[in-house]
Amino acid sequence: MLGSSALWAGKPTSLSPASLLHLLPTVSIVSADLLPPEVCSLLNPAAIYANNEISLSDVEVYGFDYDYTLAQYADALHPEIFNAARDILIEHYKYPEGIRKYDYNPSFAIRGLHYDIQKSLLMKIDAFHYVQLGTAYRGLQPVPDEEVVDLYGGTQHIPLYQMSGFYGKGPSIKQFMDIFSLPEMALLSCVVDHFLGHGLEFDQAHLYKDVTDAIRDVHVKGLMYQWIERDMEKYILRGEETFAVLGRLAAHGKQLFLITNSPFSFVDKGMRHMVGPDWRQLFDVVIVQADKPSFFTDRRKPFRKLDEMGSLQWDRITSLEKGKIYRQGNLFDFLRLTEWRGPRVLYFGDHLYSDLADLMLRHGWRTGAIIPELEREIRIINTEQYMHSLTWQQALTGLLERMQTYEDAESRQVLAAWVKERQELRCVTKALFNAQFGSIFRTFHNPTYFSRRLVRFSDLYMASLSCLLNYRVDFTFYPRRTPLQHEAPLWMDQLCTGCMKTPFLGDMAHIR
Numbered sequence: 001m002l003g004s005s006a007l008w009a010g011k012p013t014s015l016s017p018a019s020l021l022h023l024l025p026t027v028s029i030v031s032a033d034l035l036p037p038e039v040c041s042l043l044n045p046a047a048i049y050a051n052n053e054i055s056l057s058d059v060e061v062y063g064f065d066y067d068y069t070l071a072q073y074a075d076a077l078h079p080e081i082f083n084a085a086r087d088i089l090i091e092h093y094k095y096p097e098g099i100r101k102y103d104y105n106p107s108f109a110i111r112g113l114h115y116d117i118q119k120s121l122l123m124k125i126d127a128f129h130y131v132q133l134g135t136a137y138r139g140l141q142p143v144p145d146e147e148v149v150d151l152y153g154g155t156q157h158i159p160l161y162q163m164s165g166f167y168g169k170g171p172s173i174k175q176f177m178d179i180f181s182l183p184e185m186a187l188l189s190c191v192v193d194h195f196l197g198h199g200l201e202f203d204q205a206h207l208y209k210d211v212t213d214a215i216r217d218v219h220v221k222g223l224m225y226q227w228i229e230r231d232m233e234k235y236i237l238r239g240e241e242t243f244a245v246l247g248r249l250a251a252h253g254k255q256l257f258l259i260t261n262s263p264f265s266f267v268d269k270g271m272r273h274m275v276g277p278d279w280r281q282l283f284d285v286v287i288v289q290a291d292k293p294s295f296f297t298d299r300r301k302p303f304r305k306l307d308e309m310g311s312l313q314w315d316r317i318t319s320l321e322k323g324k325i326y327r328q329g330n331l332f333d334f335l336r337l338t339e340w341r342g343p344r345v346l347y348f349g350d351h352l353y354s355d356l357a358d359l360m361l362r363h364g365w366r367t368g369a370i371i372p373e374l375e376r377e378i379r380i381i382n383t384e385q386y387m388h389s390l391t392w393q394q395a396l397t398g399l400l401e402r403m404q405t406y407e408d409a410e411s412r413q414v415l416a417a418w419v420k421e422r423q424e425l426r427c428v429t430k431a432l433f434n435a436q437f438g439s440i441f442r443t444f445h446n447p448t449y450f451s452r453r454l455v456r457f458s459d460l461y462m463a464s465l466s467c468l469l470n471y472r473v474d475f476t477f478y479p480r481r482t483p484l485q486h487e488a489p490l491w492m493d494q495l496c497t498g499c500m501k502t503p504f505l506g507d508m509a510h511i512r
Helices: 004-008 017-034 037-041 077-091 097-101 145-151 181-197 204-220 223-230 239-251 264-274 331-338 352-363 373-381 384-403 409-433 449-457 465-470 505-511
Strands: 061-064 114-116 121-125 131-138 173-175 255-259 285-288 303-306 325-328 345-349 366-370 460-462
Touching (some): 077 097, 077 181, 077 204, 097 181, 121 145, 121 181, 131 181, 204 223, 239 255, 239 264, 264 285, 285 331, 331 352, 345 352, 373 384, 373 409
Parallel strands (some): 061 255, 061 345, 285 325, 366 460
Antiparallel strands (some): 114 173, 121 131, 303 325
16 A cells, blocks of 8 residues: 555654545555454354453352343333333323324434433433433434533533432433333433423423333333233243253252342243243242342341242241242342352343342452343444444544644644544444444443443343353353553554454564
8 A cells, every 4th residue: 555654654754644635545445455354253242251250160159130131022022111101101190192102213222321300311421421422312302512511511521420329320310221221211202302392391300200100110010021921932032042051050060049120920930931830940049029229238128938829928037948939038138048158159130230230349249241232232343334434433543643743734624634534434333333322332432331330340241141051161251451541552452353454463463
């Protein structure tokens, strides 16, 4: 490539941005050749990814949540939740009939977004508490970047420590962390859209509470349970794989337990569907209606035993017996009765706060996060379009960093063009994942707030529990050594793709 040694080598160059301008068409075309075909299939959607080194040979006890962990649900459940909660708002909370015209849009929101209750603002925040510009919505309409900055006193930074608690539940800002929150965000946005579109005055806090209460009613009244129980083939996914995971662990002498917030009758029907009528024989302890995350922090609630019909018993619990069902309780009594402590316990769940945070931070258990969105995001990352876009973004970033010292007018004009092109590429890459909010794991460059919590609260993460079937029960997971900024040479991002034609690769080969 003409001038490539001067352009790409990590050394000083006498070429100014203006003199490089004529090379850009050539560079842009050749960027497609930076990626050999095999690079676009590097990531395996069925793999398990490690944040922390963990050997399964050290794990003696496996624990599981139920919803979205043992039982994976089809996306067809979300419009049912949306429609039922929408109708509850209209019929019980007397909201305008016009809201009924809204249908669930599965492509609108992603998990991990924050909602500013007083500003009616749904937005994506990065690991440093900054709003990603272009991802703030009021109702179904995007809010201009300038307005977002003005709303927060001239900055993109959100003081979450003042506005939201550890579990992301407010009082001023709420984070939507579980998969069930997708229809909640969609309904909240539709209701706000209707009120704004019709010029109706409303109290933001009241509207937010009514919507969340309507969504809660769908669960509390058992509507969701009824839909799933009526058609388990439609709503429950990967049931045979769940059975295979549990059977394999039990066959290797591992102890298994279940802690879920769902009621026994619902869990029993689902487990019978996936595993069979003797499913309880696989588990050493089964706890339902546990009331997580309070289960992990509140010592006051005792365990209650349920009989075969699901009725509460009154006897005092002095041990947790295999094959029996227990309700409520607390983790402190659980630890005392089982003596399952520390890193020999590995617990899987889908909610980073309610399932995993306290177990890792307070009790030293190993944790595994089930992130169904991971499968789709990896398939997007493996596409040539994503790889080419990311590679050229990195190239432009390097050019901007090195050439920013040139002050002549022509060079400044070229730099401005590169800034514009880089931003356009970022927006294109974002839209590959979700047109409104982008990837669940990244803002344009930084990790999202969700992603940072994922790294903090989980040793392992995967798309589904079935990923365990791809590994031996004594497998050791080693996290990749991701360089700190002061350790990394320029373009380390491209090193990680394995692209043998990547700029600087020859100069940096010795680092490996």
